[in-house]
Amino acid sequence: MRFTSAILGLALTTKTLALCPYAERALQDPDFLKQHLKERDAPKAEKQHDKRQSGPGNIPFTTFNENQLINVTGEYAWVAPGPNDIRGPCPGLNALANHGYFPHSGVVPLSVGASATETVYGLAADFGIPLTVYATLVDGDVVGDTWSIGGKQPQTVTSPILGAGDGLSGSHNKYESDASPTRGDYYLYDGDVSSVKVPKFQALYDLQNTAAVPNYDLDTLIQHRKYTFDNSLTTNPYFFFAPFAGVAVANAAHTFIPALMSNHSAEYPNGILDTETLKSFFAITEAANGTLSWTPGYERIPDNWYRRPLGAVNEYSPVSFAQDLVQIAAVVPEAVSVGGNTGEVNTFTGVDLGNITGGAYQTSDLTNPTKFVCFFYQLTLAIVPDFLRSEALGSALAGALNLLQTEISPFVDPSCATIANYNDAFAAQFPGAAVGQP
Ligand code: HEM
Numbered sequence: 001m002r003f004t005s006a007i008l009g010l011a012l013t014t015k016t017l018a019l020c021p022y023a024e025r026a027l028q029d030p031d032f033l034k035q036h037l038k039e040r041d042a043p044k045a046e047k048q049h050d051k052r053q054s055g056p057g058n059i060p061f062t063t064f065n066e067n068q069l070i071n072v073t074g075e076y077a078w079v080a081p082g083p084n085d086i087r088g089p090c091p092g093l094n095a096l097a098n099h100g101y102f103p104h105s106g107v108v109p110l111s112v113g114a115s116a117t118e119t120v121y122g123l124a125a126d127f128g129i130p131l132t133v134y135a136t137l138v139d140g141d142v143v144g145d146t147w148s149i150g151g152k153q154p155q156t157v158t159s160p161i162l163g164a165g166d167g168l169s170g171s172h173n174k175y176e177s178d179a180s181p182t183r184g185d186y187y188l189y190d191g192d193v194s195s196v197k198v199p200k201f202q203a204l205y206d207l208q209n210t211a212a213v214p215n216y217d218l219d220t221l222i223q224h225r226k227y228t229f230d231n232s233l234t235t236n237p238y239f240f241f242a243p244f245a246g247v248a249v250a251n252a253a254h255t256f257i258p259a260l261m262s263n264h265s266a267e268y269p270n271g272i273l274d275t276e277t278l279k280s281f282f283a284i285t286e287a288a289n290g291t292l293s294w295t296p297g298y299e300r301i302p303d304n305w306y307r308r309p310l311g312a313v314n315e316y317s318p319v320s321f322a323q324d325l326v327q328i329a330a331v332v333p334e335a336v337s338v339g340g341n342t343g344e345v346n347t348f349t350g351v352d353l354g355n356i357t358g359g360a361y362q363t364s365d366l367t368n369p370t371k372f373v374c375f376f377y378q379l380t381l382a383i384v385p386d387f388l389r390s391e392a393l394g395s396a397l398a399g400a401l402n403l404l405q406t407e408i409s410p411f412v413d414p415s416c417a418t419i420a421n422y423n424d425a426f427a428a429q430f431p432g433a434a435v436g437q438p
């Protein structure tokens with residue numbers, strides 16, 4: 001099957017690096033991958049009712065299996081990051097590094113990004129591979145095929161970094177965005193995009209804290225989406241919401257919380273995300289008087305935590321995200337548009353997507369799941385070459401462009417419209433578009 005060969009293809013092209021034990025096993029032991037792919041591809045009964053948490057087609061999970069338990073003992077035991085370990089704006093990735101599913105350093109080989117996010121969280125390969133390829137090309141090392149989950153990758157004498165190498169924290173408006181669930185905006189916090197802003201977390205926390213059965217589900221995150229978007233709108237004169245970093249990534253950062261952090265069980269096969277699990281993934285502790293505090297880098301997968309089931313209908317794919325985006329748009333339509341404030345707060349101006357994509361996609365396509373999925377891949381193919389060229393990679397450029405094509409093309413439905421003329425002239429009207437750019 002297509003995803004399988006893509007993931008194996010990635011594994012085979014990866015250079016030999018000092019990997020964490022999990023990654024080495026995934027790369028060297030084909031049975032290890034096969035085992036999880038078998039589990040993933042097992043046929044699943046389908047039933048149509050609950051929209052929460054489910055895979056493509058919004059099909060709810062009907063099964064629960066003990067093998068959804070994620071191992072957090074032995075080599076996967078939680079270990080705090082040391083002074084030279086990198087952590088960044090993504091709690092899901094920080095937790096993987098703390099548990100040895102990623103190298104503890106926070107510098108991740110291309111293939112490990114997609115395999116670990118699938119095995120541990122149930123993020124589908126057709127989502128995880130593009131996200132990891134994008135990280136490698138836009139803010140990673142395009143020769144070593146590694147990327148950093150936080151700040152700049154360290155250079156060694158023997159391996160100079162070719163590419164930006166700035167990491168996710170240094171990718172403002174390319175990957176990292178304003179209006180995140182709990183992190184602050186670049187302009188408001190002088191470039192600190194990785195720290196949890198406790199009041200923002202508190203706003204989310206309070207939505208379910210006193211509920212009879214607290215559950216940070218998609219509806220809750222949509223409410224929080226309204227809050228986080230308005231927070232940037234009303235406090236950041238340079239708020240900017242880019243096509244990829246904003247519409248795709250910052251919205252996914254909201255939907256990933258219920259989709260990938262919920263705990264699954266026989267009682268709640270569709271998962272439930274309670275207060276303790278939420279705080280654990282976000283490195284938040286609560287004092288006896290209820291005061292919350294954040295400890296940088298302490299993101300943790302809770303003990304006895306069960307991820308969503310694997311399998312093509314169960315994993316969280318771009319189709320699942322596109323469906324969640326439709327639900328976001330029903331409540332917060334402005335969060336599904338490209339645009340920004342124009343130098344003062346409360347001046348958000350949306351841009352016609354047709355203008356940006358040379359007519360290939362319209363703003364209304366963002367809420368058409370089939371077209372959104374097309375847009376997601378085609379946008380990646382259109383914008384990454386620009387980012388690469390601006391980094392003057394010399395002879396590495398051809399290899400990087402080739403990697404982009406070979407890794408993304410397998411996912412692209414040939415009937416999708418191609419973005420032949422990506423036009424970023426629209427960005428000039430938004431001062432925030434230039435914030436944090438070199
Ligand atoms: C290779 C896979 C992934 C990449 C490259 C990635 C990258 C990122 C980036 C760049 C951000 C910052 C977005 C922003 O500024 O709004 C982010 C945020 C986030 N990511 Fe990930 N991510 C990945 C997988 C995951 C997974 C598997 C999870 C969940 C288990 C996750 C959960 C989140 C959440 C909740 C946020 C919002 C953080 C906040 O504002 O507090 N991500 N991720």
Ligand SMILES: *[C@@H]1O[C@H](CO)[C@@H](O)[C@H](O)[C@H]1NC(C)=O
Nearest residue numbers: 069070071072073074075076
């Ligand atoms: C977790 O992994 C360790 C190896 O580090 C192994 O000894 C242990 O049996 C595993 N636990 C489970 C529940 O699979």
Ligand SMILES: *[C@@H]1O[C@H](CO)[C@@H](O)[C@H](O)[C@H]1NC(C)=O
Nearest residue numbers: 286287288289290291292293
């Ligand atoms: C709550 O408790 C924490 C830690 O014990 C303390 O630092 C904080 O000042 C207290 N806050 C209030 C409002 O009492």
Ligand SMILES: *[C@@H]1O[C@H](CO)[C@@H](O)[C@H](O)[C@H]1NC(C)=O
Nearest residue numbers: 263264265277302303304305
């Ligand atoms: C997940 O749910 C199971 C079943 O209710 C429970 O035993 C386990 O403690 C839960 N895990 C977490 C992290 O809440």
Ligand SMILES: *[C@@H]1O[C@H](CO)[C@@H](O)[C@H](O)[C@H]1NC(C)=O
Nearest residue numbers: 352354355356425426427429
């Ligand atoms: C696209 O937007 C730019 C800048 O906002 C504007 O100058 C141009 O006229 C627009 N083009 C079309 C075809 O709408």
